[in-house]
Amino acid sequence: MIQSMTGFGKHVVQLPSKKITVEIKSLNSKNLDINARIPQAYREKELELRKMIADGLVRGKVDLGLYVEITGEETTSEVNHGVVKKYMEQLSQIVDGDSLKLMELALRMPDTLKSDKNDIDKAEYDAIKKAMQEALVEITNFREAEGRVLEKDFEMRLKALDDLLEKVKLLDVERIDTIRERLEKAVSELKVEVDANRFEQELIYYLEKYDITEEKVRLANHLNYFETTLHSNDSNGKKLGFISQEIGREINTIGSKANYAPMQQVVVQMKDELEKIKEQMLNVL
Incomplete structure (x- = not known):
């Protein structure tokens, strides 16, 4: 916890x-x-x-x-009678005054109080x-008690990230089809003859650069690891901080590879949820 x-x-x-x-x-x-x-x-x-x-x-x-x-x-201190009397004698030679006034002046001088208690009582x-x-x-x-409040907030943020990851998985299918159609249309508009097999090979190579399968798997694993660590017996804020950094790295990679506006919008929402987690993480032991 x-x-x-x-x-x-x-x-x-x-x-x-x-x-x-x-x-x-x-x-x-x-x-x-x-x-x-x-x-x-x-x-x-x-x-x-x-x-x-x-x-x-x-x-x-x-x-x-x-x-x-x-x-x-x-009381831990006592009046040092001898020192006070000596001060009063010296002051009486300098200024005129009654004994009460001289004593008041003398008590302001150094070493007028002494401590008779040097050791701390056991x-x-x-x-x-x-x-x-x-x-x-x-x-x-x-x-x-404060940790339980933070834990509930983290659970809510993790659930939101899980839901957004599912959206990314759904969008990924139509994203690839959209990118393929966009490229095919761009080539057709050039009105030049192209080799169909070569074009397909180049298209597959191009689409592989935008593949986010590994990022989706790693992000899901990081979210599960965060939740497991969150519910462990020890409070390890530093470890959770490291995991949140890895979560952010995968989200950023998905965003850079997306090349598809609907998916990029979901990535922005994921970054927003993660930023809230990082803000709360600063206060975790």
Whole structure:
């Protein structure tokens, strides 16, 4: 079953003193492109979080947002009392002011806050990984739902191409007869004597150049292969893209060999259906 590369997943975990929110958004892309926005305190775990995304989503332009909100009395930083006092002493020698004003100025200076928490708490990181896994499940479900919509559209386009191919097969019979009549009429209008056997040989050689039997067979095979791949267990957008290129090649060849207006009109319709498939193909995983 195919999947779309468009998706969104979000999960929230509430700890005693923190609320952890993970948001994952994805759009179509030829490769995997991850943009991670995570707090500085968790930067050391970024590679591991990226690997989780790579294993789960495979391909697409992915935005990861990790948000940690402190909801209790816990804080990751403390006021560096000694540094603040030293700043206040120095500032008092430069400007006049009460202690509150001096403290306000001092707290804007570097190193006035210190962190007493250098290591990531294991329970907290386990909660982050759990939130990541749940968000990945949500975005995968979103992608599968979008994929079902795309699958129905592809099935409709394939049915249209199959019907148009049948029209081509019917037109091919009368096309050859029409081309033969047109050539015979053109020769007769020249009012010259021609060898009947030689003319027939040249006519057969000429008509063979416009034969599209192989193209019709290959196009039918490509359409069947596309449908088989579409309903396989894996979502393989790149493979479907290659097959659609082969479908386009056969349609173009039929159009170049047609030399018959009704058939060329059908070929234009086939190209239109294929173009719609290619547009949707850009979003398939």
